Amino acid sequence: MFSKILIANRGEIAQRLITAAQELGVKTVVVYSEADAGAPWVLAADEAYGLLGVTASETYLDQEKILDIAQACGAEGIHPGYGFLSENAGFAANCASRGIKFIGPSVDAMAVMGSKARARDVAVAVGVPVTPGVDGAGKSDAELAEAAVEIGYPVLIKASAGGGGKGMRVVGDPAEFLDALQVARSEAANSFGDDHIILEKFFTRIHHIEIQVLGDEYGHVIHCFERECSIQRRHQKIIEETPSPTIPHEVRLEMAQAAVTLAQAVNYASAGTVEFMYTGGGKFYLLEMNTRLQVEHPITELVTGLDLVQWQIRIASGERLSLTQADLSQRGHAIECRVYAENPAQNFLPSIGTLSHCSFPVMPHVRIDSGIVAGSAVTPYYDPMLAKVVVWGGTRRDAIARMVNALKRTVLLGVTHNIPYLLAILQESHFQAGETTTHYLADYFADWAEPAVWDDELALAIAAFELLDHGMSDMLTTGDAVMVKPDPWQNPTRWRNV
Amino acid sequence: MKIQVKLGQENMEIEVSRQGEKLLVELAGQTHELRMVGRTNGVLVVEVNGRFLHLAGTKQGYKRQLWLNGRCVAYERLTAAGGDAEDVAGLLSASIPAVVADVLVKVGDEVSAGDKLILLESMKMIIPIEAPHDGIVADLNCATGDAVQPGLPLVEIRTAE
Numbered sequence: 161m162f163s164k165i166l167i168a169n170r171g172e173i174a175q176r177l178i179t180a181a182q183e184l185g186v187k188t189v190v191v192y193s194e195a196d197a198g199a200p201w202v203l204a205a206d207e208a209y210g211l212l213g214v215t216a217s218e219t220y221l222d223q224e225k226i227l228d229i230a231q232a233c234g235a236e237g238i239h240p241g242y243g244f245l246s247e248n249a250g251f252a253a254n255c256a257s258r259g260i261k262f263i264g265p266s267v268d269a270m271a272v273m274g275s276k277a278r279a280r281d282v283a284v285a286v287g288v289p290v291t292p293g294v295d296g297a298g299k300s301d302a303e304l305a306e307a308a309v310e311i312g313y314p315v316l317i318k319a320s321a322g323g324g325g326k327g328m329r330v331v332g333d334p335a336e337f338l339d340a341l342q343v344a345r346s347e348a349a350n351s352f353g354d355d356h357i358i359l360e361k362f363f364t365r366i367h368h369i370e371i372q373v374l375g376d377e378y379g380h381v382i383h384c385f386e387r388e389c390s391i392q393r394r395h396q397k398i399i400e401e402t403p404s405p406t407i408p409h410e411v412r413l414e415m416a417q418a419a420v421t422l423a424q425a426v427n428y429a430s431a432g433t434v435e436f437m438y439t440g441g442g443k444f445y446l447l448e449m450n451t452r453l454q455v456e457h458p459i460t461e462l463v464t465g466l467d468l469v470q471w472q473i474r475i476a477s478g479e480r481l482s483l484t485q486a487d488l489s490q491r492g493h494a495i496e497c498r499v500y501a502e503n504p505a506q507n508f509l510p511s512i513g514t515l516s517h518c519s520f521p522v523m524p525h526v527r528i529d530s531g532i533v534a535g536s537a538v539t540p541y542y543d544p545m546l547a548k549v550v551v552w553g554g555t556r557r558d559a560i561a562r563m564v565n566a567l568k569r570t571v572l573l574g575v576t577h578n579i580p581y582l583l584a585i586l587q588e589s590h591f592q593a594g595e596t597t598t599h600y601l602a603d604y605f606a607d608w609a610e611p612a613v614w615d616d617e618l619a620l621a622i623a624a625f626e627l628l629d630h631g632m633s634d635m636l637t638t639g640d641a642v643m644v645k646p647d648p649w650q651n652p653t654r655w656r657n658v
Numbered sequence: 659m660k661i662q663v664k665l666g667q668e669n670m671e672i673e674v675s676r677q678g679e680k681l682l683v684e685l686a687g688q689t690h691e692l693r694m695v696g697r698t699n700g701v702l703v704v705e706v707n708g709r710f711l712h713l714a715g716t717k718q719g720y721k722r723q724l725w726l727n728g729r730c731v732a733y734e735r736l737t738a739a740g741g742d743a744e745d746v747a748g749l750l751s752a753s754i755p756a757v758v759a760d761v762l763v764k765v766g767d768e769v770s771a772g773d774k775l776i777l778l779e780s781m782k783m784i785i786p787i788e789a790p791h792d793g794i795v796a797d798l799n800c801a802t803g804d805a806v807q808p809g810l811p812l813v814e815i816r817t818a819e
Contacts, residue, residue, distance in 0.1 A: 509754060509755070510755055511755060511807070512755040512805050512806075512807055513718075513805075513807050516700075516716040517700045517701075517714050517716065517725070519699045519700060519701070534700065537805065539805050540755055540756065540757055540780065540805055568728030568729070569728065571699075571700065571701060571714050571725045572725075573714060573715065573716040573723045573724075573725060574716055574723070576732070577730075579730060580729070580730050610730075612665045612666030612668075612731070612733075614665055614668065614670060616685055616690075617711065617726065617727065618665075618724075618726065618731060619670070619672050619683070619685055620683055620685070620690055620692060620704075620706055620711060621704070621711050621713050621715075621724060621726045621731075622661065622663055622672060622722075622724070622733065623661060623672050623674040623681060623683045623692070624681060624692055624694075624702070624704045624711065624713060625713065625715040625722070625724060626661050626663075626674075626735065627661075627674060627676065627681055628702075628715075
């Protein structure tokens with residue numbers, strides 16, 4: 161086992177990694193930007209080193225700075241968390257060249273799965289289903305029109321070299337195919353200098369279902385079942401759950417087997433996630449493999465009892481994965497809600513500011529992963545996720561009820577956040593019935609705005625709050641956040657009970 | 659005293675007075691007695707005829723945010739004169755969350771309509787705050803590098819007398 165690791169991340173995931181390492185008796189080193197100085201996860205580490213600057217590229221993405229610190233402090237491994245450097249195969253290679261273990265899969269596995277085309281080739285080679293499609297290279301318009309009928313409408317025409325939506329056309333009507341093909345080809349040629357296009361089946365209402373896998377360095381790979389992450393805004397997940405309310409058990413097993421096969425094909429040795437789209441009727445297709453820890457990993461931990469982060473560290477230190485597939489089962493139901501500092505009624509515009517209040521419920525089967533406290537600043541420099549509220553329940557219905565209660569008892573003031581939006585979703589009938597496609601929010605919450613309900617309770621509360629301290633400063637709050645920095649050595653009340 | 663607030667698009671008025679330890683609130687002809695019971699973790703517990711209000715709140719300028727028995731409510735306190743605090747002329751603020759990239763003026767500077775006062779950076783764009791009319795910089799509430807919220811006054815331009 162490592163004696164010391166460096167955590168190249170911030171916020172709630174840095175806190176999560178620190179906890180896992182501490183439980184394994186491993187010392188932790190964090191690096192932090194100027195904006196994160198004094199953050200609770202920084203204070204929780206055994207060692208911490210400041211990085212000059214505030215932007216991601218100046219700090220958490222600066223490989224050289226981070227590697228220099230790791231070497232200077234004697235860290236044997238680096239855990240990248242998610243985001244930032246976590247899927248950067250070049251960084252993993254640089255770690256190796258400095259004699260530091262990258263806590264994640266091999267450089268090769270990351271490089272293959274990091275390329276959509278190469279990942280697709282591997283999937284096809286081992287029989288994992290990919291989206292039905294045809295490569296347009298060297299095919300005539302007539303041949304492609306025929307292929308489109310075979311694939312089945314609607315179809316998506318996209319530039320092979322593409323990205324960012326350019327050269328993409330969705331065609332629902334065969335009569336419009338040839339025109340759309342011309343437009344897509346010329347857009348592709350103009351934008352990317354290459355009119356090479358690809359034809360794919362287009363799906364509108366799909367389920368995003370992903371399989372957690374865990375592999376060691378000795379070729380042993382198991383799956384830890386699925387997570388359904390269909391509730392997405394702007395292609396980002398906000399509510400995840402396991403088991404999926406959608407897929408039949410035999411499909412679950414098929415998907416899990418496909419994920420294990422794919423992971424084995426690249427000798428995957430860490431925690432990883434194989435994402436599929438499920439289109440109903442038992443049919444699923446590979447989206448991509450994420451070669452890192454996922455944000456939503458806690459729900460898998462709650463139903464399987466595993467600690468995925470500990471396993472990542474243990475596997476990276478050379479331990480064998482001692483579990484067999486038969487050791488694992490899904491017990492009960494787990495849900496995660498991502499609490500973001502953003503305004504759902506204003507196109508999810510991020511909200512920044514200082515948290516005057518930050519208190520989370522402490523109750524059975526409720527897990528809070530967060531990296532903030534009262535007084536924390538939410539800055540525009542990083543992802544505005546404040547916390548993950550994760551619950552377990554014996555059934556899906558129990559878990560939903562527990563989540564509603566937990567969110568209602570989460571007090572976050574000082575920024576606008578999405579808790580009212582999350583509560584509205586959890587209490588909406590289609591969500592409760594498990595009808596959760598990636599189109600769900602567009603279908604039922606397109607023009608959602610928090611209703612402003614005037615009632616006696618509110619009027620009384622406003623009267624009490626407004627008279628609390630009549631005429632005090634503009635920063636009046638009922639919270640404990642300290643707005644002015646006092647001299648740290650002249651604050652006896654704060655130290656009295658230490 | 660009367661408290662006037664704006665909730666959503668509606669202006670509301672509450673009549674409240676203080677009597678020793680109690681607050682008396684008049685709603686639809688009925689008087690409610692409020693008593694402070696306790697405070698834990700920043701959440702106040704206020705009793706009204708045996709019922710508890712669990713209440714936390716924060717205030718920034720005229721903006722208020724409350725957490726009340728599990729729901730979140732945002733409202734604005736209107737000034738005693740009944741005017742909308744938002745409309746005070748010459749108080750300029752960011753329209754979206756941003757970082758102050760540069761402050762181009764200092765208090766006391768004379769400016770003309772259209773002069774750039776502050777440069778904000780958000781989502782990789784530079785957004786200038788310009789003087790709406792001729793005047794003098796009366797107040798500056800930000801510095802380069804500050805993260806600022808929409809609605810908070812950053813600079814005030816007062817018409818020269």
